[in-house]
Amino acid sequence: MPTIQVHTTPPYSIRIQHGWPVLPSLQATEVYIVSDSNVGELYLGEVHGLFAHAGIRQYGQTFPAGESSKHLGTVQSLLEGFAEFGLTRSGLVVALGGGVVGDVAGFAASIWLRGVPFLQFPTTLLAMVDSSIGGKTGVDLDQGKNLVGSFHQPSGVFANVDTLRTLPQEYIEDGLAEMLKTCVLQDASLFERIVTKPSVALEPESIARCAEIKANIVEQDPTEKGVRKLLNLGHTAAHAIELASNFQISHGHAVAIGMAMVARAGFSAGITSAKCRNAILHGLEATGLGTRSPYPVADLMAAMKRDKKRAGGTISLIVPRELGQCEILPMPLEQLEAFYEAAND
């Protein structure tokens, strides 16, 4: 059973396995489990059972599934729930669900009584390899996604891969895109194995490897001052594509297209090798992900230039050199359009 130690402050471990974990002896006096309507229906009872044997006082609250619940109103209703329940500083919040539940519950835990510990029980592939790790929590505003939030590291991450059996295929693909992104950053061999046989991605060892790569990057740079930027591979274009589609194109699918765009553009700029570009394009196609933006580059420019990750007049683009090896390329905004437009096939 893969276990990964994450050396942030405080440190925590990630366990990825078939079945629910036997929880280590908990100091918590009470547990407040947060889930969404879909996941709660399927798994809340089982997770309650994990804490029942410890005789801990517990409560479960669900909110409607989907990104549209990722707002301050949901946070308020959780905080009011914590208050009613009497969640103390020696209590624990558990986020059972995908990235939406993790982000919202983690944020509520980070501000309740100025911060109580929380555990992640990720149930989407994306949450297992990405959003449950690294301590970013938060919600959206009407003005933009993830604008309000905090850094609050979980006290542990427990992923039961069997929950992926009920996850709809479109969300499996979202997670797959982030896994391929992670492999392009640091693991050419896993990239090839997933592309050859996509079901490999759902094995605990593959999920654990991607979680480990993310954890290692986050450990080196918990607050995204440097190397953590690598995780944004494909994301500058992806965010613009999501926005242009009015969020009809999901994040993972947009990341796949964004990666393909940067691989083509990187090749034209003499940074990405032909072998690497071809492997990325072929890999995305072989796993059923897209490689072409339905929108011309010119239509994506305004949103790309507003990227939250921009610093002054420069944006940090992540460009692959070879599979498993990428670089952070500072790009002045005025050169961004030419970089993408130069992409030849």
Ligand SMILES: NC(=O)c1ccc[n+]([C@@H]2O[C@H](COP(=O)([O-])OP(=O)(O)OC[C@H]3O[C@@H](n4cnc5c(N)ncnc54)[C@H](O)[C@@H]3O)[C@@H](O)[C@H]2O)c1
């Ligand atoms: N904090 C971070 O570092 C970070 C990183 C990446 C993404 N995110 C955030 O994560 C969110 C996306 O996460 P997501 O893709 O997991 O979406 P999600 O949480 O909305 O889950 C997707 C859908 O699958 C359902 N679901 C979840 N697990 C299931 C299961 N096992 N069986 C059946 N249905 C299940 C959910 O109810 C939902 O309808 C976005 O809000 C994004 O901003 C955060």
Ligand SMILES: [Zn+2]
């Ligand atoms: Zn992403």
